[in-house]
Amino acid sequence: MTNTAPETRKFEAEVAQVLHLVTHSLYSHKEIFLRELISNASDACDKLRFESIANPELLAGDGELHIDVSWDPEARTVTVRDNGVGMSREEVVANIGTIASSGTRRFLEAMSAEQKTDARLIGQFGVGFYSSFVVADRVTVLSRRADQPAGEGVKWESDGKGEYQLAQVELAERGTAVILHLKADEDEFLKSWELRSLIRKYSDHVAFPIRMPKEQDGKPGAEWETVNDASALWAKPRNEISDEDYQSFYKSLGHDFNDALAWTHSRVEGSQSFTTLLYIPEQPPFDLMMGGRDERKGLKLYIKRVFIMDAAEELLPNYLRFVRGVVDADDLPLNVSREILQHNRQLERIRAACIKRVLDLLEKLARDEPEKFATFYKAFGNTLKEGIAEDQANRERIAKLLRFASTKGDGAVQTVSLDDYILRMAVGQDTIWYITADSYTAAVGSPQLEAFKAKGIEVLLMFDRIDEWMLGSLNEYAGKKLKNVAKGELPLDEADKKQQEAASKAAEPVVKKLKELLGDRVSEVRVSARLTDSPSCLALSDYEMAPHLARLLREAGHDVPDNKPTLEINPQHPLLKRVEAEGDAAKAADLANLLLDQAEISAGAQLPDPAAFVQRLNRLIVG
Numbered sequence: 001m002t003n004t005a006p007e008t009r010k011f012e013a014e015v016a017q018v019l020h021l022v023t024h025s026l027y028s029h030k031e032i033f034l035r036e037l038i039s040n041a042s043d044a045c046d047k048l049r050f051e052s053i054a055n056p057e058l059l060a061g062d063g064e065l066h067i068d069v070s071w072d073p074e075a076r077t078v079t080v081r082d083n084g085v086g087m088s089r090e091e092v093v094a095n096i097g098t099i100a101s102s103g104t105r106r107f108l109e110a111m112s113a114e115q116k117t118d119a120r121l122i123g124q125f126g127v128g129f130y131s132s133f134v135v136a137d138r139v140t141v142l143s144r145r146a147d148q149p150a151g152e153g154v155k156w157e158s159d160g161k162g163e164y165q166l167a168q169v170e171l172a173e174r175g176t177a178v179i180l181h182l183k184a185d186e187d188e189f190l191k192s193w194e195l196r197s198l199i200r201k202y203s204d205h206v207a208f209p210i211r212m213p214k215e216q217d218g219k220p221g222a223e224w225e226t227v228n229d230a231s232a233l234w235a236k237p238r239n240e241i242s243d244e245d246y247q248s249f250y251k252s253l254g255h256d257f258n259d260a261l262a263w264t265h266s267r268v269e270g271s272q273s274f275t276t277l278l279y280i281p282e283q284p285p286f287d288l289m290m291g292g293r294d295e296r297k298g299l300k301l302y303i304k305r306v307f308i309m310d311a312a313e314e315l316l317p318n319y320l321r322f323v324r325g326v327v328d329a330d331d332l333p334l335n336v337s338r339e340i341l342q343h344n345r346q347l348e349r350i351r352a353a354c355i356k357r358v359l360d361l362l363e364k365l366a367r368d369e370p371e372k373f374a375t376f377y378k379a380f381g382n383t384l385k386e387g388i389a390e391d392q393a394n395r396e397r398i399a400k401l402l403r404f405a406s407t408k409g410d411g412a413v414q415t416v417s418l419d420d421y422i423l424r425m426a427v428g429q430d431t432i433w434y435i436t437a438d439s440y441t442a443a444v445g446s447p448q449l450e451a452f453k454a455k456g457i458e459v460l461l462m463f464d465r466i467d468e469w470m471l472g473s474l475n476e477y478a479g480k481k482l483k484n485v486a487k488g489e490l491p492l493d494e495a496d497k498k499q500q501e502a503a504s505k506a507a508e509p510v511v512k513k514l515k516e517l518l519g520d521r522v523s524e525v526r527v528s529a530r531l532t533d534s535p536s537c538l539a540l541s542d543y544e545m546a547p548h549l550a551r552l553l554r555e556a557g558h559d560v561p562d563n564k565p566t567l568e569i570n571p572q573h574p575l576l577k578r579v580e581a582e583g584d585a586a587k588a589a590d591l592a593n594l595l596l597d598q599a600e601i602s603a604g605a606q607l608p609d610p611a612a613f614v615q616r617l618n619r620l621i622v623g
């Protein structure tokens with residue numbers, strides 16, 4: 001045995017920051033320290049059980065994994081002990097002396113940027129262990145890794161103020177004990193019933209027994225009893241599980257303070273048996289939109305009740321990354337690795353089943369509980385849209401779940417489904433029309449909508465950034481084409497076509513004049529079938545990118561081809577009459593350019609020369 005002297009080390013600067021934030025912001029939820037410590041203890045038991053598959057002697061002499069919670073009214077301590085995998089000295093330093101998780105780092109960056117401390121967010125970032133310091137002014141950790149001898153125990157101790165002490169100690173048993181020396185005013189946690197009720201509230205469905213000493217004269221007695229349910233919730237029959245059970249399991253699984261919005265629990269029996277319990281949260285976790293893709297947590301793979309790994313990526317496609325839950329398979333080999341999982345046929349079937357369950361659940365919500373569905377859609381609608389491109393096999397089902405604003409809808413609120421739209425289609429209409437823009441206001445005010453409004457044809461208004469990209473993969477729904485009202489030539493029916501031809505003929509002189517005046521600012525000038533009130537608008541060719549999108553991409557530093565726009569005009573408008581009649585060449589040029597400028601502005605394009613635009617406008621106003 002090599003004995004090293006106790007040493008004092010400094011926390012990483014960031015740990016000190018996290019500690020400060022956590023202790024100051026978790027105050028109203030301080031009791032969650034217990035949930036976090038139990039969750040770590042449970043993880044440690046899971047890890048040991050997993051390691052023992054390949055290495056059964058790790059469990060030697062102590063095969064029943066459990067978690068013990070006890071209190072000492074005289075020493076004023078609360079202790080959470082587990083006989084799980086334990087930590088080596090290096091692991092203690094790496095896991096609780098530094099910020100190992102990049103999620104915590106991101107949390108920290110986000111927090112210091114906004115100086116907003118929200119307990120809900122902290123819970124989701126797994127700053128778990130540090131929550132000890134909300135109630136304790138000193139924390140002692142004693143740990144011995146399961147594969148190490150008694151002499152290789154580690155003692156870690158800190159007051160959470162910047163430094164910790166490390167020493168090598170003799171520990172008879174494997175696993176970890178976390179001893180909280182409570183702050184002066186935290187006596188409530190020295191009561192047996194308080195600890196019990198917290199365990200039942202937050203940790204009832206931890207799959208290992210959580211034991212507490214029976215109380216005797218206000219003190220912990222010698223006899224221990226199990227205080228949680230200690231069974232795998234998902235393995236019970238549905239009719240034995242209450243909604244409360246489901247919700248409390250969700251909270252410990254998802255580290256969420258809020259209830260889940262909905263869940264689906266089912267068991268498949270047969271040549272390949274498995275159980276899925278999948279939840280949809282009420283609110284997006286903080287990092288869902290912040291590129292939190294690389295470390296998606298919350299979907300756990302078990303094989304016959306043995307936790308194998310966090311496997312969200314293997315079990316669900318990216319566009320369903322908001323789902324939390326458990327998959328327990330009966331027939332996968334216990335020694336699976338991530339690499340094996342990625343090419344496993346059985347897992348592919350389980351994955352397809354998970355997708356189906358989630359889509360079934362969403363369809364059910366949409367049909368039976370529209371308010372809940374609206375909550376879901378607000379939180380995750382844009383994430384779901386990624387599925388249109390990502391999951392061809394389920395494209396139609398996903399499209400069915402999408403909701404949009406519309407010229408016949410409820411303002412900017414996104415409530416109109418493609419099915420609603422089709423039901424309301426006019427006789428003879430065979431196209432689902434939409435427009436994209438970068439805001440609701442810009443969409444609903446687009447001049448391209450005028451002819452549709454005049455004819456009473458509904459147009460879907462799309463203004464989320466992802467829409468344009470999504471539409472690239474959604475050309476058709478229920479046998480109907482989806483088309484952008486700003487694209488292509490637009491005679492709506494035979495009568496329109498005739499009228500259009502006549503109007504074009506009559507307007508030949510003004511079109512010719514505009515072409516000359518605008519020169520190479522445009523690729524084409526033509527009479528519009530889209531306009532009734534406005535003088536001009538832009539029309540896009542079928543494969544052209546919407547101008548607002550081109551602007552966004554350019555702003556983000558992308559190279560976007562510079563297509564010359566097609567200008568469409570409304571020859572009935574007084575402004576066009578003026579262009580036609582204007583004898584002064586300079587004035588006519590100003591008017592012509594202004595027609596193009598306004599069309600570009602309403603399409604959300606970037607004016608190539610804003611100063612020239614302002615000067616033109618001023619010249620015309622002054623006369």
Ligand code: ADP
Nearest residue numbers: 040041044086087095096126127128129130176
């Ligand atoms: P998280 O649980 O999200 O990883 P925590 O702050 O709760 O974050 O814990 C940090 C790390 O410390 C854990 O990932 C684990 O490696 C280690 N750890 C904490 N508690 C225990 C324990 N009881 N047994 C073994 N390792 C532990």
Ligand code: MG
Nearest residue numbers: 039040128129
């Ligand atoms: Mg934890």
